[in-house]
Amino acid sequence: MTTTFLRSARRFAFAFLAPLVLAMPVAAKPVSNGLARTPPMGWSSWNNFGDSIDEKLIVETIDAMVANGMRDAGYQYVNLDDGWQRYKGKRRDRPLEVDPVRFPRGIKYLADYAHSKGLKFGIYSGPGQTTCAGYTGSEGHEAQDAALFASWGVDHLKYDSCCSHKDAPVPVLKTIFGTMSTALMAQRRGIVLHACHCGWGQPWEWAADMGINHWRIGQDISDDFDYPGNREKYYFDVLDTLDRGVGLEKHAGPGHWNDYDMLIVGLNGRSKELVGAGASNVEYRTHFSLWAMVNSPLLAGADLRSLDVETLATFTNKEIIALNQDPLGKPAEKVRDDGVLQIYAKELADGSYAVALLNRGSATADMTLSLRRDLALTWKKYRVRDLWRHQDVGTYDIPFTTEVISHEARVLRLTPVAD
Numbered sequence: 001m002t003t004t005f006l007r008s009a010r011r012f013a014f015a016f017l018a019p020l021v022l023a024m025p026v027a028a029k030p031v032s033n034g035l036a037r038t039p040p041m042g043w044s045s046w047n048n049f050g051d052s053i054d055e056k057l058i059v060e061t062i063d064a065m066v067a068n069g070m071r072d073a074g075y076q077y078v079n080l081d082d083g084w085q086r087y088k089g090k091r092r093d094r095p096l097e098v099d100p101v102r103f104p105r106g107i108k109y110l111a112d113y114a115h116s117k118g119l120k121f122g123i124y125s126g127p128g129q130t131t132c133a134g135y136t137g138s139e140g141h142e143a144q145d146a147a148l149f150a151s152w153g154v155d156h157l158k159y160d161s162c163c164s165h166k167d168a169p170v171p172v173l174k175t176i177f178g179t180m181s182t183a184l185m186a187q188r189r190g191i192v193l194h195a196c197h198c199g200w201g202q203p204w205e206w207a208a209d210m211g212i213n214h215w216r217i218g219q220d221i222s223d224d225f226d227y228p229g230n231r232e233k234y235y236f237d238v239l240d241t242l243d244r245g246v247g248l249e250k251h252a253g254p255g256h257w258n259d260y261d262m263l264i265v266g267l268n269g270r271s272k273e274l275v276g277a278g279a280s281n282v283e284y285r286t287h288f289s290l291w292a293m294v295n296s297p298l299l300a301g302a303d304l305r306s307l308d309v310e311t312l313a314t315f316t317n318k319e320i321i322a323l324n325q326d327p328l329g330k331p332a333e334k335v336r337d338d339g340v341l342q343i344y345a346k347e348l349a350d351g352s353y354a355v356a357l358l359n360r361g362s363a364t365a366d367m368t369l370s371l372r373r374d375l376a377l378t379w380k381k382y383r384v385r386d387l388w389r390h391q392d393v394g395t396y397d398i399p400f401t402t403e404v405i406s407h408e409a410r411v412l413r414l415t416p417v418a419d
Ligand code: GLA
Pocket: 046, 081, 082, 131, 132, 133, 160, 162, 163, 196, 219, 220
């Protein structure tokens, strides 16, 4: 991945691109495509498979999502990430083509197949001459590619500039992503747009107003919960990514979301692409809970054809998913920070609250939630439900104290109770 990344950084030829795009007009009026009112949920091929993808894998993944209950739990998108394209290297004015060997029946066949199973289909490209893994990109052919994706029946586009050109001025970024956004909105089908730029240029401040539905807030995730030294090596583990999002909650809401990157749940250190040694089931549950709490898109990255029972139970915890898909669309904020013990909380559409008691430390700890202190709530009595144990824990009129094991997030739903 590191070599891929360095190669792509060179290929993007950003110094050449910047003066050209600066001269182009930028849409001033806020625009919205009306899509992704709740964070997109689905699967993406990258985290487990990298560019080792083909038609058989995608068909089998679609079948698995139906058979294992993930579709019915809310997962909709089946997204091809980088590596579906026929050519590596510069565009050279060729049309974008799918690799005919690995995808003999083409993309439309797969999109139709996904639709026939009640799912949606996503694809990947980028604004450079080449994508991050060196495949042909969309630069200079945005309208042509948007029309092609629409003709194939695509419902989601991950548009990836790679994380290399971090100092690009915001007007340049707005033009790069705005050009594709405009091209997609000119199509007859709604296509969700993901702007993948690793958080450089603070996309949370401008992307929502230009038809972009989610934007990555940080660099690529690694298959680790908390791995010191990762960051210096480009990768963000779960806790790095969580910390990156603190303060960004206010920028997200229905139609526009902070993207904490695709899920590592179930990779178990066996990814063909990502670095990392894997995490425990508790840590994967915590990761899933936190991504749900902060309203990140929930895009599974594991091989869905061979999930073990615990991993599938994590992916299909409907009470946790409901926090992510809640119609109020309010991401959780960090309301308490006692070092390794932290509390995340958010309000839900029905007036209840979701709370995650997170123990980042290495020892079990008692954690106490005070409604008044931590949530500024004046409820006299409240009911507590544990969303991993699927149990009502009790009714309380005093602060709630519970044991939280190392790297666990106890996720609770609190509802007021009349006297
Ligand atoms: C970048 C992105 C990844 C993935 C790869 C594909 O690294 O951040 O999520 O899409 O490109 O090459």
